[in-house]
Amino acid sequence: MKNILIPVEFDTNTQKLIDTGSLLAEKFHSKIWLIHIAAPEPDFVQYTSGTGPNNEREARALVLKKERKIIQEYSDALNKKSIDSTALLVQGQTIETIMEKVDTLHIDLIITGNNKHGFIYKLFIESVSDEIIKKSKIPVLLVPLDSIP
Template sequence: MLPDVKKIVYASDIEEGSRPAFRAAVSMAGHYNAEITFLHVIEPLSASAKNLLKTMMNDESLNEMHQESVNNLKNKLVERIERFCSSELDDNEKMRDDQVIPRVEEGVAEKVILRVADEINADLIVMGTRTHSSVEQFFLGSTANRVMQRTKRPVLIIPLK
């Protein structure tokens, strides 16, 4: 049995097929009247990609482009959340406007998820995971597995297609 859940971190790759995990987060939020931080993590550019961009742009232009991209992604997250809530939730499942907080961060996914969960003192982390071959699983693991291994918080993992 879960303790009282007031804050949920829902970590999403916002890829096709991730809705079942968000639906699970919404269900938990509805059951506990909890707040969801909808987190999307942008993996950082490799050093070689950064160096290539620096040969074409100055630092100020590069930073401006980066900030504009993050803002655009956050706006898309907000739109996606609104579309989901209006098209897929029944009237008795509707979320308050302040109940879902979109957040875009940059970094290594599992580290950012754990940092944000600690920062907001989350009671639950909800994530989807896609099936991988056993070889991929052995060599790479998954973000969900790495989060589960490194946290003391409850983690709800939803298998995705």
């Protein structure tokens, strides 16, 4: 197991996923790829008073810059612990982008979180981890996470 992919969402559970990945990476001398999928650029930018395409682009650029800094800090912390890590911030559709990176980076394992949800929630909303499991051709490690009410 040479390459581990950990999709992160910058929530309270991110560190738990990274800690799980780092344990495996230490044991197997694996590289960790941290990936955050940012929303793709909107096809339509609404013109309202005081805002326009330039303001929207500037605001979006600030968000991406902040997200890039956060994911890089996670990666730097792993590298300081002598765990080979690279941070990726990619704009796109979440599942499709993750599956594309699995192929291009030769990922051997995906580590993702799994929140406990009730039947009604699952009936109407399918989680990212569920979609990853359905589409992945490689092993997926589900880390149990606390549900957020």
